[in-house]
Amino acid sequence: MLVEVPTQHPEAPRSLLGLSQTELSIWAESQGQPAYRGRQIHDWIYAKGARSLDEITVLPKQWRAQMAEFPVGRSQIHYRSVAADDTVKFLLRLSDGETVEAVGIPTAGRLTVCVSSQVGCPMACDFCATGKGGFQRNLYAHEIVDQVLTVQEDMNRRVNNIVFMGMGEPLLNAEQVVRTVQCLNHDVGISQRGMTISTVGVPGQIRRLAEHHLQATLAVSLHASNQPIRERLIPSARKYPLEALLAECQEYVTLTGRRVTFEYILLAELNDEPEHAVELANHLRGFQSHVNLIPYNPISEVDYQRPSPRRIQQFVQALEDRHIAVSVRRTRGLEADAACGQLRRRQTS
Structure with a gap:
């Protein structure tokens, strides 16, 4: 008689992937x-x-x-699209029929995988395609690990970097995300320092993440320099004010000794004015941090616009003038709807 696979999650489906x-x-x-x-x-x-x-x-x-039918825990590639820059987006069908997307992003000497942590997303950020489709469930660790192995096998290159920036809010599935990080590190052999966990902010969860003492980078999706704009873009911000989020991030730096990356999506004439850069710099003065600016990637449901290169550079310069470490994320996979904020649960082309 078969027995249950030992696991840290009592409701996890029986599968071998994800186990040590x-x-x-x-x-x-x-x-x-x-x-x-x-x-x-x-x-x-x-x-x-x-x-x-x-x-x-x-x-x-x-x-x-x-034991031929005993589940290892691998998904099936339901759809695959390739952008002009060789970024590959995968729509993966899970054992229960749900689908999630993962993205393989190749660069010289490196392959990054953007993984999903949930089927859909409950955060409903106004600029993001994932939140427009609603939320179904959390992913189990083996379903996240599978995304990395699928991309690695399909693209025939070893994965060096993992970013938890796909579908879902990772810190609403923190137990399985932490288990995934540990599995990818110990079992797949990817350094934790090559992993980034992105969150829009969930009260108390950044502090709890710090207690795991992971070597992964924490990236916080700020996207606004003040509370009114943040509430317009991120509904959950109404219950988690900007000041409280930044205080918890500062506590994270104190507990871990690691800097925080702040992600800031630039939306033309909404949050990209020079005064917004000044506000952001004031929040981060003396903070062990780095700002990653993300020019908006369009989705059909809203009419936000990407700022001009000149506006982006002015924003960068305003931060640099105030001694804030800043970079601009290069857009990858735009033609395949695989860029940041464009992931969905269905085939779109």
């Missing part, structure tokens, strides 16, 4: 196999991309046949 070598060895023993079978399974699902136990030819033939 130790957990897989315990599971193998529970199935009447020697512990070293767990090490073999670990090697085949993480390093060799096995999608079923039947593919793992080092396992006994009879056991493979018996």
